[in-house]
Amino acid sequence: MSAELPKNINVKEPRWDQETMSGRAKHFFTVTDPRNILLTNEQLDNAKKIIHNYRQGSVSPGLTEDELWRAKYIYDSAFHPDTGEKMILIGRMSAQVPMNMTITGCMMTFYKTTPAVIFWQWINQSFNAIVNYTNRSGDAPLTVSQLGTAYVSATTGAVATALGLNALTKRVSPLIGRFVPFAAVAAANCINIPLMRQRELKYGIPVTDENDNRLGESTKAAQQAITQVVISRILMAAPGMAIPPFIMNTLEKRAFLKRFPWMNAPIQVGLVGFCLVFATPLCCALFPQKSSISVSRLEPELQEKIRKTNPGVERVYFNKGL
Structure with a gap:
């Protein structure tokens, strides 16, 4: 082991304390860094090699701790944590800001006609399906049928909501229509x-004690995890979809956009992107990735099992997902 590096760095866990909001925010600012999508395959494979070698006790001479952590986050940005496969480029967390700013900006620019609403909601849900498939859990893989059902249902729900609300807002202020x-x-x-x-x-997610010893599967933990992810995703979209409408509503009354209406979409995309650069990591950090739930809130049969086999355990932990 190289003298430059401590021998006990746990590169399986984030660099910063995940019990604090600031620590989680630092972690997710690194995870969602859009610059990672510009890395070459050679750079990605080199980061993978550094991490794999370190885990086996072999370190290149001169490698510093900062370089090790940089390699860890490059590796995590491109390779699936369960399967080890290189993930689809646009499905990676580092692609969230550039992809979402483009799609969201266009959704908010072209929202007045039915064909435009259908097209951009379809594009958005297609992107969401790719992200969800790319970041699927290796412990509970999605089937093609499940993926298709979720994709069709979400697209139908989004389009129906958008068209229904568009119809209701025709008699009110144009500003309301932007939402x-x-x-x-x-x-x-x-x-x-x-x-x-x-x-x-249906089947639950794995729950563990604080030392990562698996205690069983819980649907109650799954419900809490999914609720937290839904809240995070909605709040993640909120700044980029709530702040620009006020700005654009003002700008469209000015001479500049009246003279250059084609600038509407680029300006809107830029505003959304600025919001997402901060909203994406901060909303991912709202809840700990390793979330917890009291044993008393689990299913009765699982409570009984834990109290028999691990009587001192009061809280269990689980990965909430993203």
Whole structure:
């Protein structure tokens, strides 16, 4: 082991304390860094090699701790944690900001006509399906049928919500109409995420003690995990879909956009992107990735099992997902 590095760095866990909001925020600012999508395959494979070698006790001479952590986050940004496969580029967390700013900006620009609403809601849910498939759990893989059901249901729900609200807002202020895409996205998240994770709701997710010893599977923990993810996703979309409408409503009354109406979409995409750079990591950090639940809130049969085999355990832990 190289003298430059401590021998006990746990590169399986984040660098910062995940019990604090600031620690989780630092972690997710690194995870969602859009610059990672510009890395070459050679850089990704080199980061993978550094991490695998370190875990086996072999370190390149001169490697520093900062370089090790950088390699860890590059590796985590591109390779699936369970399967080890290189993930689809646009499905990676580092692609969330550039992809979402483009899609959301266009949804909020082209929201007045039925064909535009259908097209951009379809594009958005197609992207969500890719993200959910790319970041699927290796412990409970999605089947093609489950993926298809969630995709069709979320797309239908988003389109129906958008078209229904568009019809209702024709008689009110144009500013209110600008919030229709956000309502559609929120509705789609409430449909899409539970359907994508229906296996977890049916069979439960693994719960462990604080030392990661598996104690069983819990549907109650799955319900809490999915609720937290839905809240995070909706709040993640909120700033980028709630702040720009006020700005754009003002700008469209000015001479500049009246003279150059084609600038509407680029400005809107830029505003959404600025919001998402901060909203994406901060909302991912709202709840600990390793979340917990009291044993007394678990299913009666699991409570009984834990109290018999591990009488001192009062809380269990689980991965909430993203």
